[in-house]
Amino acid sequence: MKSIRVAIAGAGNCAWSFAQFTAQAQADPDTRLPGLMCHTLGGYRLADVTIVAAFDVDEAKVGLPLAEAFTAPAVSATRFTPLGADRDAPVLPAPLFDGLDGPLGAVVRTAPAVADATPEDVAKALVEHEVDVLVIALPTGASQAIRMFARAALTAGTAVVNCTPEELARDEAVARGFADAGVVLLGDDLRSHLGATCLHAALIELLLSRGLELESTYQLNVGGNTDFLNLADTARSASKFTSKSNALRAAGMTDVDGVAGPSGFIGHLGDTKLCFANVTASSVLGSEVRIDIKLTVEDSPNAAGVIANAVRAAKTAGDRGLSGAVDAPSPLLFKSPPRGLPESQARAAFLDFAS
Structure with a gap:
């Protein structure tokens, strides 16, 4: 059976909703879920997605299994359903860089293990957990931290879905690096499902x-x-x-x-x-x-359905031998892809890619 192993950089509200959406699909793989545009994308159902690890800096999350980390005070998204197979995925410490600059620094305490975490640790963890796709869901404006995760994924040969507005897919040098390495990069700035x-x-x-x-x-x-x-x-x-x-x-x-x-x-x-x-x-x-x-x-469930499409699109693109910034699925999934399209054209391009 084909599967997609996912890691998430930033175990916050959007990650929590995505994990619940995945759990709902795993509980009944053949049911067509509201808000999921494609039940099957490139041969993958959402039930074929497993979250195997997450990265964070919050002391209320680091070192805990995923299900417990999502009880942290900073997570405000609604709890609709318990996690299934993904509930015990570890939340690993990540290097801080600029992740908590600004107002977030006043409400999130940094885990002690973060001080010793390195980009090399992130790349190593991606390899050890056999991660197919890394979803970057860090705070907007955390430019250094976001780019660190992109470099770590590139080192590990892991496809990236960039949910943030930080320009990765639109950055020609970054996209070229992924293309030369044969690694998929999708972005930038995730659209909400209907936002x-x-x-x-x-x-x-x-x-x-x-x-x-x-x-x-x-x-x-x-x-x-x-x-x-x-x-x-x-x-x-x-x-x-x-x-x-x-x-x-x-x-x-x-x-x-x-x-x-x-x-x-x-x-x-x-x-x-x-x-x-x-x-x-x-x-x-x-x-x-x-x-x-x-x-x-x-807000957060509105992102979950799009992440569900994006991780399957990233894996499908890799399966098809594509690399770098992949055009076809991106205009529907992201606000700021390298090549934007009007909504109707973006939808047609995505559905053609998904089939």
Whole structure:
């Protein structure tokens, strides 16, 4: 039976939701789960995915099995189902670098073992646990730590799914290094399954498809999990604004007044994310069309379905002899891939790749 062995860098909210989604699939492999676009992708079901290790720096997680690590105070995503085969996967210490710079440093205490952890330890662990795909889900803005994990994966020959806005797949030098080594790299900045960017991009594409001219647009996002706490620091959130702008430009937003990005941390929202978006366009005889929307989602499960597709796409790409930044599945899975596409074209390219 084919399987995919996954490690996660960053045992936080998105990792917790993804682990639960995987457990749900493992419990009933043949059931088609809501929110999973492809039951089978490249011959792999989600039930064929196993999380074999995670990396973190939080003293409430490091050294614990995965199921216990997800009870840490910093994890606010809803607990829907217990973990199955993955519950005892170890949470290993990772080098800190800039992982807790900014507001996160005030709410997360570093595990003592982190002081002795090295990039070589990460690469060695990936080899020892026979990891096929490393999912990088570190805090936005942790540039040094994110790139360290990418280098460690490259050393180990492990495919990478970059869920962060840090430019790895878009960085020509990084992508070339993965291509030369015969290793797959997917990224950058994971899209939510049905989130703010997905909805915003679809609206822009719809208006343009009807011949309207886009005049202005905005997208404001607030939430209460540690991701939004981290993004409250403008030094950490800059890459997120760039990534979202890349996604909207791929949808057709050109020289208009537009802004999109995180706009505030509201602690009592927990893992709930609110998006407020506006699109204004001119239509027949210069008449105005204005769309105002509010989207409410639980943030972390919204990422889990996309990670489920991304890890299977990464393994499938490797099976097919592809390497480096792989174009076909990326525009649907990421906000800021090397080559963006409008939503409808991205979906068609992904489904063609998945079949």
